[in-house]
Amino acid sequence: MVRFPPILRRWMTLLVIVFVVLFVGSRIIVVMNSPSLYYYDEEEIQEGLWDGLLQLIQYNEEREESAPLANEISSYRSLQWSLIQSRKVEALSLTEDEQTIQIHLPGWDFTEYANPPEEQIDNTKEEFTFSDETRATKLPKMKYPVQNRFPIIIWWTPFTGHKHIVRQCGHGRCLFSHNRELKDHTKTRALMWYGTDLKFKDLPLPRQSKHDWALLHEESPKNNWPIVHKPIISLFNHTCTFRRESSYPITLQYLPSMEYLTAPLLFDVLEKNRFISEQGLAPVLYVQSDCDVPSDRDRYVKKLMEYIKVDSLGKCLHNKDLPDEYVDPLTMDKEGFHKIIAKYKFTVSFENAVCNDYITEKLWRTLSLGSLPIYMGSPSVQDWMPTTKALILANDYPTVEALANYIKFLDENDDEYEQYFDFKNPGKITNSLLKNTMKSRTWGVDDIEQENFIDGFECHVCDRVFEELLADAKRQKPPTFQANDSHYGCPRPQPAVPGMKMDNSLRSWVEEFDTRSAVIAKATQQMVKSGANSSRVLNDFIKKVFSEMKSNNFDHNHYENELVS
Incomplete structure (x- = not known):
């Protein structure tokens, strides 16, 4: 037997100890940074988690061109997280409505896994591989046990980060999925679209009578005009748009809170006057890089420039440069850019399209920062303003010159100008519609403690599906959900x-x-x-x-x- 010198044995022992410590430490770090695979009892591993995960990857990343894996690892973890959250929701007790449906409607069982479909997709074929062909991996045959328990709602245009997740809503639980293969499943009750991505040559036809259609579109019609016409909007049962008449209205989607609206002025009127005299600022600011839009705002501002000085910092009608760090439109939420706006006494806040209740950050941000908005857009905008005197409506003036003259008047009369910001003072907001809507809305804006309106609309559709199922269970006339042109028309x-x-x-x-x-x-x-x-x-x-x-x-x-x- 070979014996090493004592000093060599000591060094070898030390190296082994270091190796073991590094290996164990690295595994602990990996485990700590990975999503937990347990949701209720640490002794009970989530049965079917990996089956569902692999099946999701197969369905959504290999067969769906509309939802490719942009980042395989992050997408994998997102899918894993969704499944873990789903299992938590699956473990909840039945709601009263779920119990009623389970008792009275054949085929509905919210408590146990139903038998999987007899026909299972064969994932062992060559075409079912990860999108990264250099690391193609054949997948074993799997199944979706969860899809046989809850009403299924499919995002036909994938729009959320959760490609397959069970959500607890007011009436009960629904499965939301990006998987188009579930279209003909017996539990599928609704399909959802994001308006910009709605393609009229890509519809789930023939339309099944049990399928509700739902539309979410918070934008103007600029990127998908057919939606404004009655023949299209009337195809939908549920809508989430800026119009207050939609079934899940999000008119105030760009107003985070009342505190945001009443934020103190960054600069008072005397400081703004000094910026004009010392820094050469114009009284009026215009910042737009989306030019030649349906509202025709650029031509209005160009005409306004004939009567009053306007600093145009964007690509449209550009006559003055922004600092380099704020040229990118993605920087418009930065504090430095906000300070630029706040220095100006007036800001042109014209929407890209004219639609009732279509009110964007162009107005709310300007009000928050204390620059007086010159507004054109929603004809109903005054319904939502904090007071009757919080902005200048361009359409109130018969000519552009008349508007320019009024702006000059306010620029020269500080007391009159300051009246427009009276709503910033405590207790001065007089609009009850604004206050009540903000108080009662169930979703938040940029608030991690509240669900967003996308989550809220998902549950809105889920709850309406349950209302229809409950009517069937109770042998009652089902509710009628039908959109019309007031839900979106412009x-x-x-x-x-x-x-x-x-x-x-x-x-x-x-x-x-x-x-x-x-x-x-x-x-x-x-x-x-x-x-x-x-x-x-x-x-x-x-x-x-x-x-x-x-x-x-x-x-x-x-x-x-x-x-x-």
């Missing part, structure tokens, strides 16, 4: 400056509204109602609608005289 674009002829940009928006989007809306409605098996036939219905329009002597250029610049 008027035809028109020149922002009264009497001004349309330019090429505005003409294209009007043509989009009057012709293309209107035809798509009508054709889509006809396609869905016809019972078509695929939305790929949309072009056939578009041709049919155009043919009907021609037979009715429709003149594609019926407003040609109006379009001449």
